[in-house]
Amino acid sequence: MEKTLQPSSPHSVLIAHCPSRQVLDLIADKWTAMIFALLEQRPTRFNEMERAIEGISHKMLTQTLRSLEQRGIVTRTITPTIPPAVEYALSPLGVTLIPLMAALRQWAEEHMDEVEQARQAYEEKVI
Amino acid sequence: MEKTLQPSSPHSVLIAHCPSRQVLDLIADKWTAMIFALLEQRPTRFNEMERAIEGISHKMLTQTLRSLEQRGIVTRTITPTIPPAVEYALSPLGVTLIPLMAALRQWAEEHMDEVEQARQAYEEKVI
DNA sequence: CAGTATCCTACTGGATACTG
DNA sequence: CAGTATCCAGTAGGATACTG
Numbered sequence: 001m002e003k004t005l006q007p008s009s010p011h012s013v014l015i016a017h018c019p020s021r022q023v024l025d026l027i028a029d030k031w032t033a034m035i036f037a038l039l040e041q042r043p044t045r046f047n048e049m050e051r052a053i054e055g056i057s058h059k060m061l062t063q064t065l066r067s068l069e070q071r072g073i074v075t076r077t078i079t080p081t082i083p084p085a086v087e088y089a090l091s092p093l094g095v096t097l098i099p100l101m102a103a104l105r106q107w108a109e110e111h112m113d114e115v116e117q118a119r120q121a122y123e124e125k126v127i
Numbered sequence: 128m129e130k131t132l133q134p135s136s137p138h139s140v141l142i143a144h145c146p147s148r149q150v151l152d153l154i155a156d157k158w159t160a161m162i163f164a165l166l167e168q169r170p171t172r173f174n175e176m177e178r179a180i181e182g183i184s185h186k187m188l189t190q191t192l193r194s195l196e197q198r199g200i201v202t203r204t205i206t207p208t209i210p211p212a213v214e215y216a217l218s219p220l221g222v223t224l225i226p227l228m229a230a231l232r233q234w235a236e237e238h239m240d241e242v243e244q245a246r247q248a249y250e251e252k253v254i
Numbered sequence: 255c256a257g258t259a260t261c262c263t264a265c266t267g268g269a270t271a272c273t274g
Numbered sequence: 275c276a277g278t279a280t281c282c283a284g285t286a287g288g289a290t291a292c293t294g
Contacts, residue, residue: 011165016181019235020228021160026242028155030287033148038138046256054143057288062257072245083255084294093241100234101147107227108146114220115153118199157267173276184268189277210275211274258293266285273278 026071027097031056031064036090036101039074043089073097153198154224158183158191163217163228166201170216200224 027033034053038044044052050061065088068074073094079085090098154160161180165171171179177188192215195201200221206212217225 011168011171011175011179014181015161015164015179018160018164018232019239020164020231022239023231023235024151024155024160028151033145033151034142037142037145037147041138044138048138050256052138052142054141058257059259059289060287063287070246070249071242072248073242078256081255082294084257086256093238093245096238097234100230103227103230104147104150107224108150111220111223112146112149115198115200118220119197121199122197177276185277186269186279187267190267205276208275209274211277213276256294258291260291261289263288264286266283268281268283270281271279274276 023100026073027101029064029067031060032068033101033104035061035064035068035074036094036097039088039090039094040098040101043077043087046086046088049088068094150227153200154228156191156194158187159195160228160231162188162191162195162201163221163224166215166217166221167225167228170204170214173213173215176215195221 027036031053034056035049038049038052046061046065049065050056050058053061065074065076069076072091075089075091077087077089079087154163158180161183162176165176165179173188173192176192177183177185180188192201192203196203199218202216202218204214204216206214
């Protein structure tokens, strides 16, 4: 025998596109989770969201909402009064994300303290 | 009565820190999901991961692994042979993320085509 | 009210070269 | 083998000003 010791089986495929990666691209930017947290409660208008989300800039709110609309996660409804009223809400597709976001929240509540402990333990090891 | 029409109740709190946001900070960077997909199968060595993940740079693999180690998601085990062998694996905390990543994958498989359709519908509306 | 448009900075991440 | 160090381009996102 030329090889007596077999290496572990190679990972059979190159990992190029990960399905979970695609979902993360949808929801993992800086503001989407917070926008989602609002819309999960009820439809909300632009300026109200801007007031409710601490630190968000005008530009990023527009940009993130437009992106979510493009991807079918939120709907945008214009009431052509003067001044116009624009209401954002979760689309049916957006609603299917609710359990996922809930799972993220739950993991955070159960485990983020462990992450924090690990961070501190690592610090001490390095210093 | 001074107000006959009540506005919707204001969102009671400013949204500043979203728990789901914190988890996303852990797992949503460019490479973590793919690294996770490997380590979920079995512990893997540095160079093997570099070969398995298409397009990752040397620097980003080091950097992402170091970050995951700091946060307690992966463990790093050095066998001091020459040359040294370094094996990465999911920590117990990392293992608790498996169902979450699975949920992300499942949502992707069930709904990413709807996202794609929405994107195309939006294009046509704009043009 | 609900947006665009522009400018500008800081960070992310790729390429490349060197090391125990 | 498994890193670190440096340099550099592209982009994300904040501040600000203007508009239907």
